[in-house]
Amino acid sequence: MKTYRSRFLTTLILLVTGVLLTLGIVLGQLFKDFYLDSERDRLKEDATLAALYLDGSGLSEIQDYVGQIDDASSFDILLLNRRMEVIAGTPFRVGAFEYRINAETISPEGEFGNATRDDLIQFTKPIELSSGETVYLSFIRYISDLESVYTRIWLTIAFALFFSFFIILFVLHNLTNQFIRPIDEATIVLRELADGNYRARVYELRNDEETGSLAGSINVLARNLETISLGEAVQRARLESLIEYMGAGLLLVDERGIVTLVNRSYRDMFQYDELMIGQFYHGILPSPDVETLIEDVYLTEEPHRRQLSIRSGFNQRTYMVSAAPIFSDTGMLRGTTLLFNDISELKRLEQMRKDFVANVSHELKTPLTSIRGFSETLLDGAKEVPELRNQFLDIIQKEATRMQMLVEDLLELSRLEREDFHLEFAPVQLNQLVEEVCLVLSQKAEKKSIQLETRHEGEVVLQADLNRIKQVIMNLVANAINYSPEESLVEIAVERKEKTARLIVKDNGIGIDPKEVGRIFERFYRVDKARSRNSGGTGLGLAIVKHIVDLHHATIQVDSVEGEGTTFTIEFPLP
Numbered sequence: 001m002k003t004y005r006s007r008f009l010t011t012l013i014l015l016v017t018g019v020l021l022t023l024g025i026v027l028g029q030l031f032k033d034f035y036l037d038s039e040r041d042r043l044k045e046d047a048t049l050a051a052l053y054l055d056g057s058g059l060s061e062i063q064d065y066v067g068q069i070d071d072a073s074s075f076d077i078l079l080l081n082r083r084m085e086v087i088a089g090t091p092f093r094v095g096a097f098e099y100r101i102n103a104e105t106i107s108p109e110g111e112f113g114n115a116t117r118d119d120l121i122q123f124t125k126p127i128e129l130s131s132g133e134t135v136y137l138s139f140i141r142y143i144s145d146l147e148s149v150y151t152r153i154w155l156t157i158a159f160a161l162f163f164s165f166f167i168i169l170f171v172l173h174n175l176t177n178q179f180i181r182p183i184d185e186a187t188i189v190l191r192e193l194a195d196g197n198y199r200a201r202v203y204e205l206r207n208d209e210e211t212g213s214l215a216g217s218i219n220v221l222a223r224n225l226e227t228i229s230l231g232e233a234v235q236r237a238r239l240e241s242l243i244e245y246m247g248a249g250l251l252l253v254d255e256r257g258i259v260t261l262v263n264r265s266y267r268d269m270f271q272y273d274e275l276m277i278g279q280f281y282h283g284i285l286p287s288p289d290v291e292t293l294i295e296d297v298y299l300t301e302e303p304h305r306r307q308l309s310i311r312s313g314f315n316q317r318t319y320m321v322s323a324a325p326i327f328s329d330t331g332m333l334r335g336t337t338l339l340f341n342d343i344s345e346l347k348r349l350e351q352m353r354k355d356f357v358a359n360v361s362h363e364l365k366t367p368l369t370s371i372r373g374f375s376e377t378l379l380d381g382a383k384e385v386p387e388l389r390n391q392f393l394d395i396i397q398k399e400a401t402r403m404q405m406l407v408e409d410l411l412e413l414s415r416l417e418r419e420d421f422h423l424e425f426a427p428v429q430l431n432q433l434v435e436e437v438c439l440v441l442s443q444k445a446e447k448k449s450i451q452l453e454t455r456h457e458g459e460v461v462l463q464a465d466l467n468r469i470k471q472v473i474m475n476l477v478a479n480a481i482n483y484s485p486e487e488s489l490v491e492i493a494v495e496r497k498e499k500t501a502r503l504i505v506k507d508n509g510i511g512i513d514p515k516e517v518g519r520i521f522e523r524f525y526r527v528d529k530a531r532s533r534n535s536g537g538t539g540l541g542l543a544i545v546k547h548i549v550d551l552h553h554a555t556i557q558v559d560s561v562e563g564e565g566t567t568f569t570i571e572f573p574l575p
Contacts, residue, residue: 009176016168024161031153036121039141040112043123047110047139050077051125054137058130062137063088080124080136087135106136186218193222196229249319249340252326253281253294255333269319269340270312286310290321290338297323297336307343317344354414368403409540416547423465423551430460430469430501430572431494437473438492441481449487452477458496463575468548473503475541476568480507483566501574506567512560520558521546 054062066077066088078089110125124138185202192200201222202215243250249266253259257280262272270286285291287310296304303324310319319340326335415421438452445452462469473492480490484507493504512520521542549556549570560566 009172012172013169016165016172020161020165020168024157028154028157031157035153040121040123043121043139043141044110044112047123047125047137050139051110051127051137054127056128056130059087059133059135062127062129062135066137076140076142078138078140080138082134082136084136089138182215186215189218189222193225199226247341249342251285251338251340252335253338254335257281257294259284260335266340269342270310286312293321293323294336294338297325298333301325301333317342318347319343354417368400368407409544412540412544416544416551421551423468425463426466428462428464428466428469430462430503431456433466433470434473434492434494434503437470437477441474441477444478445481445490448481448484450481450484451489453489453491455491455493457494460494460496460501460572460574462501462552462572464552464572465548468551472545472548472570473505475545476505479541480505480509480566483507483509485509496574499574501572503570503572504567506565508565511562511564511566512558513562514560517558517560 050065054065057065062079066079076089079087081087106124106126108126110123112121112123121141122138124136126134127137128134182202189200189202199222202218243261244264246263246265249269250261250263251259251266252261259276259279259281262276266272272284272286276284281294282291285294287308289306289308290310293304293306293308303322305320305322308319308321309316320343322339322341324337325333326337328334434454434456438454442452477490477492484490488508490508491504491506493502493506495502495504546556552572554570554572557569557571558566559569
């Protein structure tokens, strides 16, 4: 492959050669035409001078003058009559000279021309004899006599152009060494950089500023690339180590469904080797549910997260599988990444806690019921100190009732958390259900002079479990009444949107600290423990509400300002 320098030099040489050849041809032709014009002018001047000298002479005098012309002269002279017949002259080179000049067309100043031959120059001048007759003096110059002059002209031009060519060639060679050679060297170094050799450098000691600056810039670029390459290699090694030894299993699938990456944790989890890389994901993943998750990501182009139970060998473990789409800079889907987090131990501990709560609640239900029945029996009889006895018995009854409510809430929460729990979906008139709940709780609100206000913006019909939705509304409205001051307002609103419906419960109560808002749905969590217990709460109401809302694929949001009140907003999807 030719270098830039050789291509540039070859192009310039060809261009200069073409220009010089064209210039030589043009100059040679110009010199030839100039010399020919000079000869014509000279011939005309000689003829004019001779005519002036001979004008008015006799024919014999003119014939003698013409006859005196030496044969070695550079031109011939002919004396012609009006019929263009030669009456005197030196026609020793004319031969069979035929004249076609019409005497009538020859002006007094003379005329160039010869109709039959193009190898000579002829100028004819009329002369008036002393007798009054007109004769014509014709001077003839032969072109062949000028050939030697033409040859010298061409040789001179050729020598000048040849010498100029070598001078230009020398200048071009020096210019290419000065300007093109650094570019050639820079090109070679840039190719080395493109091939990954970041140690290549350009020689910087240049006299001219431009090429020196170019070399310096390329060397700075090379050093920066080398630094970036080293940093990238370190970062790549760190990233590969992080991906390979991270605790979660990682799987990458490209836009064609080809597995491109699996890390060590994934291979340890599911006993897969490197052979799965480069294969289509369908049929080689540990569970069909994982394939469904990938397909959901491709269909929706949104992240998905799912808890899956996957059997690997004789063991069945639970994983939290997170799948997210990978997009290019232009927004095109380029693949999917899946992250497998083993939560089997957490599930086991959670199940142990659930079982413990369920067992304890079940075991406490019978004795608590007995205590309640025994206290009622004591209240029916008379004892030694009726006032004190009645006071104790009343406390026993209240505590037994509260403990029974606690057991019932625990059992309710346990039922909601069971995997085999199913809701009984049916059309539910949300507006009507809100009015029914307010009617049930109106007496409780009147005890605190609290006003229950309902607001309906459109009729809403949900596909939901009537009893569970009613339980949610009861819990939220009851909490609003319990935590609101006397003579305040509790608002319950139903709003219908395009694709969703909202249930809003707003109070002017004690509010919640922003730091505690995220924990109010935890079991037994109380914002104001003393007041909650005094109001008869168990600390499980909002946990039950959250489970029921999740089972209906709805969302619940809490907006609260401490000391001003709290607003619960539940958004249900409409069928």
